[in-house]
Structures are given as structure tokens and as C-alpha cells.
Amino acid sequence: MSDSGNGKGKGSSDLSRRRFLSGVLKTACGVGLMGVGIGLYSEKATSLPALAIRPPGAIPEDEFLNACIRCGLCVQDCPFDMLKLGQIGDEVAAGTPYFTAREAPCEMCEDIPCVVACPTNALDHSLTNIEDARMGLAVLVDQKTCIAFLGLRCEVCFNVCPVQGKALTLNYEHNVRSGKHARFLPVVHEEYCTGCGLCEKVCILEEAAIRVLPNRLAKGKLGEHYRKGWEEKDRAGGSLVTPDIKHQYNLPEGVQYDLQGKGLIIESEGIGVDKPKRSIRAFGTGPEKK
Amino acid sequence: MATSKYETVGAEAIEAKGWLKAHKWLILRRVSQLAILGLFVISPYLVEVLDELWIAKGTLSSSVILGVIPLTDPYVLLQGLVSGDVVPEVAGLVGALIVLVFYLLVGGRVYCSWVCPVNIITDAAAWLRRKLGLKDKSHLARSTRYWMLGLTLILPLAVGGIVWELINPVSLVYRGVLFGIGMAWIVLVGIFLFDLLISNDGWCGRICPVGAFYSLLTVKSPLRVVASKREDCDDCMDCYLVCPEVQVIKPALKGAERGLGPVIMSSECTNCGRCIDVCARDVFKFGSRFTNNQVEATGASSQHHNGAKA
Numbered sequence: 001m002s003d004s005g006n007g008k009g010k011g012s013s014d015l016s017r018r019r020f021l022s023g024v025l026k027t028a029c030g031v032g033l034m035g036v037g038i039g040l041y042s043e044k045a046t047s048l049p050a051l052a053i054r055p056p057g058a059i060p061e062d063e064f065l066n067a068c069i070r071c072g073l074c075v076q077d078c079p080f081d082m083l084k085l086g087q088i089g090d091e092v093a094a095g096t097p098y099f100t101a102r103e104a105p106c107e108m109c110e111d112i113p114c115v116v117a118c119p120t121n122a123l124d125h126s127l128t129n130i131e132d133a134r135m136g137l138a139v140l141v142d143q144k145t146c147i148a149f150l151g152l153r154c155e156v157c158f159n160v161c162p163v164q165g166k167a168l169t170l171n172y173e174h175n176v177r178s179g180k181h182a183r184f185l186p187v188v189h190e191e192y193c194t195g196c197g198l199c200e201k202v203c204i205l206e207e208a209a210i211r212v213l214p215n216r217l218a219k220g221k222l223g224e225h226y227r228k229g230w231e232e233k234d235r236a237g238g239s240l241v242t243p244d245i246k247h248q249y250n251l252p253e254g255v256q257y258d259l260q261g262k263g264l265i266i267e268s269e270g271i272g273v274d275k276p277k278r279s280i281r282a283f284g285t286g287p288e289k290k
Numbered sequence: 291m292a293t294s295k296y297e298t299v300g301a302e303a304i305e306a307k308g309w310l311k312a313h314k315w316l317i318l319r320r321v322s323q324l325a326i327l328g329l330f331v332i333s334p335y336l337v338e339v340l341d342e343l344w345i346a347k348g349t350l351s352s353s354v355i356l357g358v359i360p361l362t363d364p365y366v367l368l369q370g371l372v373s374g375d376v377v378p379e380v381a382g383l384v385g386a387l388i389v390l391v392f393y394l395l396v397g398g399r400v401y402c403s404w405v406c407p408v409n410i411i412t413d414a415a416a417w418l419r420r421k422l423g424l425k426d427k428s429h430l431a432r433s434t435r436y437w438m439l440g441l442t443l444i445l446p447l448a449v450g451g452i453v454w455e456l457i458n459p460v461s462l463v464y465r466g467v468l469f470g471i472g473m474a475w476i477v478l479v480g481i482f483l484f485d486l487l488i489s490n491d492g493w494c495g496r497i498c499p500v501g502a503f504y505s506l507l508t509v510k511s512p513l514r515v516v517a518s519k520r521e522d523c524d525d526c527m528d529c530y531l532v533c534p535e536v537q538v539i540k541p542a543l544k545g546a547e548r549g550l551g552p553v554i555m556s557s558e559c560t561n562c563g564r565c566i567d568v569c570a571r572d573v574f575k576f577g578s579r580f581t582n583n584q585v586e587a588t589g590a591s592s593q594h595h596n597g598a599k600a
Binding site for chain 1: 334344347348349351352353354360362363366367369370373374375376377378379381382385431433434437438440441444445446448449450451452453454455456457461462465466468469470471472473474476477
């Protein structure tokens with residue numbers, strides 16, 4: 001199979017065996033070097049940039065790079081032509097599909113043709129309702145420039161959101177600066193946002209103040225060991241460690257502290273002698289007692 | 291002497307059979323390679339005319355023909371499968387099976403010579419190399435490609451991702467033509483220069499793991515080139531000079547005394563038919579592997595021409 005394939009197995013002298021072995025070794029080393037090169041290049045070439053969002057249904061990135069066979073069928077089946085394929089020289093792995101929300105967001109087709117087209121489940125076919133897609137997460141990255149925070153009426157992102165009223169809502173807040181207006185502040189709700197990027201696309205600023213980021217960048221992650229005490233308590237029906245203790249302040253005799261607003265109460269000064277007792281009772285007795 | 295031989299390769303055949311017949315299989319291969327690529331290119335533009343029908347959608351990695359027939363490159367799929375992260379759709383599996391069966395019948399390396407667009411680049415380099423009379427000093431083993439094949443199947447496990455497809459020039463050409471070339475042309479120019487200046491038949495004949503994979507599919511395939519009139523051979527050497535896998539010819543053409551041939555049995559033969567073209571004495575023809583050592587008895591040649599698609 002090689003050029004030197006006339007080394008003839010029978011009656012091979014030491015010399016020809018040595019030549020054969022050194023040939024194999026050379027080839028193996030060369031190919032090994034090539035492997036290192038390709039491996040290093042792939043490290044660089046597969047560091048997905050922050051603004052590249054995978055199509056709906058994309059499985060986690062490291063699995064996606066194994067499963068996507070770079071055929072481009074999803075790109076061709078996208079009726080809005082918003083998907084692109086990574087090219088050599090891009091930071092997106094060559095041949096893998098992505099979109100840039102600011103240029104062209106996902107239009108959230110109900111039949112999700114890109115997912116249907118995928119032959120390898122790199123875009124997971126179990127995704128049948130586009131509202132279950134989690135391509136990324138919209139994040140209001142800059143409150144300084146979002147004009148809603150400046151007290152102006154905008155709400156463009158709120159109005160275009162395809163999961164309107166759920167993924168993006170408006171919080172009304174007093175405008176302290178003017179003293180007489182309300183601010184209509186956009187708030188993203190992670191449990192509904194599909195990451196389609198329409199909000200980023202329509203943001204009226206020169207640079208969008210709301211951006212869709214890949215989930216890995218948009219979300220924090222609690223430590224695996226982390227338990228929320230109140231949830232564990234609810235689940236167990238009571239404290240798991242030590243019984244709840246009554247909260248109290250270690251204050252000198254005749255001194256009370258009212259959490260509800262009165263603050264420090266010194267009985268000797270004769271202020272509301274009755275009231276402190278009431279307040280003590282009020283916060284000393286937890287829901288467990290009485 | 292040798293140099294002039296390089297320059298005049300095929301001249302005898304042109305004189306004997308005429309230019310067209312001396313380039314018959316070459317022309318058919320170019321038509322096949324370009325037609326397949328062309329179908330993928332024009333399909334998006336014909337969708338509206340053809341009432342939403344895509345003639346060929348996707349790329350060689352995976353495609354859908356006429357909206358129903360799935361085709362998937364089994365080699366690309368295999369790279370994903372070794373990682374364990376691929377759960378192929380039925381269409382993906384059926385597609386790979388269709389491609390697999392097709393190449394098992396016609397010979398895996400028909401992919402290389404009749405479908406792969408890189409073949410046009412490396413053939414051009416080989417042609418220019420012959421014209422310039424350049425000699426190969428690299429001594430790159432032809433077995434390198436099988437090491438490469440192994441490498442591409444290990445890399446997904448070692449570094450994650452179908453790494454080979456980042457630089458696979460076959461995919462780069464298709465994606466480049468269909469979705470934009472980017473910097474991929476550098477790789478293609480690199481391959482041309484490598485084949486021209488460094489290694490004779492270097493890319494396709496020594497390095498490309500795609501060809502290595504498809505060689506493995508060729509081992510038992512029935513469609514073969516046969517040196518059916520090898521006793522007419524006048525040792526002009528033209529077939530040796532144009533053959534991209536020159537090691538496959540000798541056993542079939544010159545193996546009579548050793549009881550070998552006349553069928554080219556090597557799995558590395560690409561069934562390109564160039565040896566048939568350049569032979570002024572029509573020593574070679576397409577036939578089947580079953581005619582080995584019984585060429586006088588049958589001489590059954592079925593002039594297979596395949597519009598291979600993948």
C-alpha cells in the first residue's frame with residue numbers, strides 16, 4: 001500500500017526491516033504532528049464568540065461540535081435566510097450553523113424547519129414547540145444607555161417580543177429624576193425567553209442595550225453542593241439541622257429593639273412603656289408558637 | 291528522454307483514437323463532478339420555478355435529493371459516531387446506508403474521481419507537474435492516508451468535535467461554493483501547490499483520509515478497470531504517467547507470469563478511467579472483478595457510467 005511496498009516480507013534482511021520500521025515511524029510522527037496541529041487549531045477555531053447564537057434545539061456546545069456534520073441543511077431550510085455557516089478564519093467552527101441576533105434574529109417558525117432538516121439531532125428533534133427553544137437568553141446589558149431607564153418611552157423590545165407579556169415585561173417605577181413621571185423598565189424572564197434575539201435586533205440604540213447571549217454567558221451557576229435552606233425546609237416539613245431559634249437581641253435590661261420601625265427603646269426614659277412589650281411579643285413569637 | 295515522455299503523454303492515443311476518445315473518461319468525470327456541484331448550486335434558484343422542489347439540498351456531508359432521498363456521507367457520520375454524541379435521525383442513517391451500498395457496488399474511490407471537487411484541483415496540479423517535468427522528492431508514503439484516517443477518528447475523542455471537518459477540503463469546496471468561501475481558498479491553493487511542488491499525487495494519493503475511507507469500501511466492489519488486452523501493451527508507459535495511484539497498475543498489466551490480473555484489484559484504484567483514455571492500444575476497459583483470469587472467456591464489459599451523487 002506504500003511506495004516502498006516491494007520490501008517483500010519473506011527473506012527480509014535487517015536493513016530492509018529497519019528501513020520499513022523507520023518509514024512507519026516517520027509517517028506516524030508526521031501524522032501525529034499533524035494531529036497536534038489540527039487539535040490546536042480546533043481549540044482556537046471552536047471558541048464560539050459571544051454574539052454567535054446556535055439555531056433552536058442545538059444540544060450543548062461540546063456535544064453539538066461532535067454531532068453537527070456541517071451539511072448546511074438547516075441553513076438552506078431556514079425560510080428567513082438568517083442562519084450562517086462558520087467559515088475558515090471565523091471563530092465559529094467551520095461549517096457549523098449560527099446566527100447573529102443584531103443582524104438577523106430567529107423568527108421562531110412554528111414548524112421549526114431547521115430542526116426538522118438536521119440529520120444527526122445536533123438540533124434536537126424532540127423540540128417541537130418553538131417556545132421551548134432556549135437558543136440563548138436576552139440580557140439587558142446596559143441600564144445607562146437603555147432609554148427606558150433614562151425615563152423615556154421606548155418599549156420597542158417589549159412590543160416585538162414573540163413571547164410577549166411572558167419573556168419580556170415592563171416594570172413601572174417612579175422616575176426620581178423628574179419626580180413626576182414613571183419609568184417603563186423592560187425585564188427579561190428567563191423561564192420564558194427563547195433567545196430568538198428579536199429584542200436585540202430592534203433595539204433603537206446604536207449599540208443594542210439588550211442582547212441575546214449564549215446561555216453559558218448569560219447565566220450564573222450555583223455550586224453543585226448548594227442547597228437553599230428554605231426549600232429544603234419546606235420539602236422536609238421542618239428544619240433539618242438545628243431547630244429554629246427565636247430571634248432576639250442581647251441588649252441590656254430595660255432596653256428593647258423594635259424591628260418594625262421604632263428602633264431602640266429605652267424603658268427608663270419612659271417612652272411607650274406598654275408598647276415595647278407589645279413589640280417584643282410581636283417579633284419574639286414566631287409562627288410556630290400560638 | 292524522460293522529460294519529453296512526460297510532455298507527450300497521451301499523444302499516441304490522440305493520434306490513434308482522436309482527441310475526444312482519448313479524453314472520453316476524463317470528460318465524463320469532469321461532467322459528473324461539475325454537474326453534481328452544479329445541481330446543489332442551482333437548486334435554490336429553481337425552487338420557485340419547480341413548485342418548492344429542491345433538486346439537491348445540503349452538501350456532500352448530508353443532503354436531500356428531490357425532497358425525498360436522504361444521502362449522508364458515512365465517513366463524516368462515523369466521525370460523529372465515535373464521539374458518542376450523535377443520535378442520528380432515521381433519515382441520516384438511511385442516507386448513510388444508501389451511500390455505503392452505492393460505493394460498495396461501484397467502488398468507494400469512484401467518490402474521489404467522479405464526485406469529489408478537489409480531484410479537479412489535484413488533477414490540474416498533476417497535469418502541470420507533468421508539463422513541467424517535476425520530480426517527486428518527498429517520498430511521502432501512500433500509507434500515510436490510513437494513519438490520517440485513524441487520526442481523524444481519534445481526534446473527536448481526544449479534543450472534542452468533528453475536528454477533521456474544520457479543514458476537510460472536500461467539505462470546504464462545497465460549503466465555499468454554496469455558502470461563501472471565506473478563507474477556505476487558502477487551503478485549496480495550498481493543496482494545489484503541495485501537489486505541484488512537493489508531492490506527486492500528494493493530497494489525494496497519500497494524505498486524504500476521505501480517500502482512505504472510501505478505499506476501504508472498494509475492497510470488494512465489482513466494478514473494476516481491466517487490462518483485458520494486456521498482451522498488446524507496448525510498454526509506452528503512458529498509463530503509469532497519468533495514473534494517480536500508479537501502484538495499482540503493475541499487478542494487472544504485468545502480472546501474467548505470476549498469475550495476477552488482468553483485473554486491477556487494488557482498492558486504491560479510483561476507477562477514473564484515465565488509463566483507458568491514454569492507451570493507444572486500448573489495453574484497458576471497464577469490467578468486473580469476476581473477469582479476473584478469465585478475460586478471454588467472457589470479455590464482459592458493461593460500460594458503466596455513473597452519475598454518482600452523495
